[in-house]
Amino acid sequence: MLSAGPTPRVPLDTWEFVITTETGAEYRWSWSELMALPQETPQVDIHCVTRWSKLGTTWQGVSLDTLLDGVDTDADYVMAHSYGGYTTNLPLEDLRGGRAWVAHTFEGEELPGEHGGPARLLVPHLYFWKSAKWVRGLRLMTTDEPGFWETAGYHDYGDPWREQRYQGD
Amino acid sequence: MTEMSFLDGNMLDGPLRELFAVDVSGATGRCENCGVVGPMGTLRVYSHAPGLVGRCPSCAEVMLRLVRSPSWARLDLRGTTFLQVPVPLDQPHPRPL
Numbered sequence: 001m002l003s004a005g006p007t008p009r010v011p012l013d014t015w016e017f018v019i020t021t022e023t024g025a026e027y028r029w030s031w032s033e034l035m036a037l038p039q040e041t042p043q044v045d046i047h048c049v050t051r052w053s054k055l056g057t058t059w060q061g062v063s064l065d066t067l068l069d070g071v072d073t074d075a076d077y078v079m080a081h082s083y084g085g086y087t088t089n090l091p092l093e094d095l096r097g098g099r100a101w102v103a104h105t106f107e108g109e110e111l112p113g114e115h116g117g118p119a120r121l122l123v124p125h126l127y128f129w130k131s132a133k134w135v136r137g138l139r140l141m142t143t144d145e146p147g148f149w150e151t152a153g154y155h156d157y158g159d160p161w162r163e164q165r166y167q168g169d
Numbered sequence: 170m171t172e173m174s175f176l177d178g179n180m181l182d183g184p185l186r187e188l189f190a191v192d193v194s195g196a197t198g199r200c201e202n203c204g205v206v207g208p209m210g211t212l213r214v215y216s217h218a219p220g221l222v223g224r225c226p227s228c229a230e231v232m233l234r235l236v237r238s239p240s241w242a243r244l245d246l247r248g249t250t251f252l253q254v255p256v257p258l259d260q261p262h263p264r265p266l
């Protein structure tokens with residue numbers, strides 16, 4: 001698994017997930033509130049930028065459709081923020097339509113810290129650096145901005161089928 | 170599972186030799202975040218990532234990011250205030266007459 005820094009330790013009693021809209025409105029979930037939402041069990045293939053893929057992985061988490069339901073926004077882009085400071089940008093559209101989750105369980109076990117636990121973003125149709133480990137929130141944006149790796153030259157979208165690894169790909 | 174480990178900043182010399190004529194580990198850098206000044210060779214380098222990430226040994230903020238594509242290398246030093254490279258004077262310094 002890829003990591004750009006030390007593994008942050010996030011106690012569940014202080015963990016929270018926050019969606020901040022372009023107007024500054026905030027929608028917050030504590031750990032127990034997240035676990036009380038409808039849970040899904042996506043079975044997906046994941047694609048790492050280092051060219052490995054892992055097929056048929058099973059996760060459990062909350063769909064972004066559920067979290068974004070009722071969030072009032074005209075934004076087109078999202079900056080995902082993580083505990084530990086990592087960021088990555090995605091189109092908001094790619095988090096809708098049953099294609100993205102806040103995942104807390106991997107192969108029936110709680111997600112270990114090294115793999116992004118307590119919870120990570122799971123966006124399997126994009127390269128895996130977009131599936132931010134240790135996710136703590138989403139900032140909704142009207143214009144696209146590069147995140148941690150995108151600033152350093154990685155692709156703003158990151159479609160593995162078009163091999164969009166680097167800017168210009 | 171064990172804690173994700175980091176590498177010693179001295180490993181930066183190889184990957185950065187394409188960009189610089191000097192060994193960067195011997196250069197002195199200042200952390201933009203906490204202000205600590207020290208050899209770049211003391212950075213903590215995380216290589217289990219799409220690129221290399223060099224973090225300040227004092228505050229752990231990111232001081233350096235290096236991404237190598239098949240056709241270019243990009244060095245992002247926004248967490249580094251300055252990089253001071255030892256350049257011995259082997260020629261008389263040009264001075265105003």
Ligand SMILES: [Zn+2]
Pocket residue numbers: 200201202203204205225226227228229230
């Ligand atoms: Zn520092």
